C-alpha cells in the first residue's frame with residue numbers, strides 16, 4: 001500500500017516537473033530557433049544552409065535575418081514534408097515589407113526571388129497561412145540561378161505564332177515517374193528563353209507549348225538534341241548566382257493546329273446545317289444546308305456569303321457561318337384585325 005502511494009506521488013511529481021519546467025516539450029513541438037517571434041530575436045540564416053523550423057503552437061511566427069549584398073539576386077524558399085501551408089514575408093532593416101508569397105514554391109510552400117537594392121540587414125518571416133495552423137517546414141536562402149537557351153521548331157526555325165503561349169517548365173524528380181514542377185519561363189518570339197530564379201540544384205527540364213489548352217508538345221532537354229522520350233531526359237545543373245546557358249531545344253514535331261467551324265440557322269427552326277466542328281488548319285470543310293418542310297435555302301451569311309449549297313470552305317481560322325432559309329408559302333394581309341388590333345398574316 002505504501003509503495004502504491006509512493007509511486008503515485010512520484011508520477012504526480014514528474015508531471016508537475018514537466019508542467020512547470022517544460023510545458024512546450026509536452027504540448028508543442030517548438031523548434032530549436034525559438035524564441036524568434038520578432039525582428040530583434042531573429043536568427044541569422046546563412047546562404048545555402050537550410051534551417052528546419054516548426055510553426056507551433058498556433059499563431060507562431062518565425063523570423064530570420066541575413067546580410068544582403070547590393071545587386072545580388074536572392075531566393076528565399078520554404079519546403080515541407082508535410083506540405084505545411086507557409087506564408088513568407090521579406091522586410092528591410094526597418095521592418096518595412098518588401099515582398100510576400102504564399103504558394104509559389106512546391107505545393108503550398110512559398111518562394112520569393114528578390115534583387116537586393118542596397119547592402120544591409122534584411123529579415124524574412126514565416127507564418128502559417130491559416131492562423132491556427134501548425135507544422136514543420138525548411139527555410140533556405142540562396143543566390144538564385146537561371147537556365148537559358150533557345151527553342152526552335154522541327155525545321156530549325158524560330159517558333160511561329162502557332163506556338164502562342166509557349167513556355168518552359170522546370171521539373172525535379174523522375175522524368176518517367178513522379179516529377180514535380182518547380183519553375184518556368186516564357187519563350188520569346190525568337191525562341192530565346194530564361195527561366196525564373198531557381199535554387200542551386202539539378203533539374204530535369206520540360207519544354208511544352210500550347211496554342212489552345214488541348215494541344216501540347218512536351219519535350220525533355222537532352223544533348224545533343226531534345227527528345228519527347230522521358231527516358232532520354234538529361235539533368236541540367238543550376239549554380240547559385242549564375243545562368244546555365246545554351247540549353248537549346250529543337251522540337252521533334254510541328255504543332256497540329258485546329259480551328260472550329262460554328263454553324264447556325266436563321267430563323268431558328270427553319271432548317272439544319274451539317275459539316276460544322278473542328279478541322280485541322282489548311283483542311284476543307286463542307287457545309288450542307290437542309291431546309292425544313294415548307295422552307296427553302298436562300299444563302300449563307302457570316303464568314304461566307306455564298307448562295308450555293310453545299311459550300312466548301314478553307315479552314316484557316318475559326319469560322320462562324322449561318323444558313324438562311326425562307327418559307328415556300330406566300331402570305332397576304334387580310335383586312336381582318338385581331339381583337340388586340342394586330343395585323344394578321346394568313347398563308348395563301
Ligand SMILES: [Ca+2]
Pocket residue numbers: 030031034053054055056060061062
Ligand atoms: Ca517556430
Ligand SMILES: [Ca+2]
Pocket residue numbers: 034035036037060061062063
Ligand atoms: Ca517563432
Ligand SMILES: [Ca+2]
Pocket residue numbers: 084085086087101102103108109110129
Ligand atoms: Ca502557402
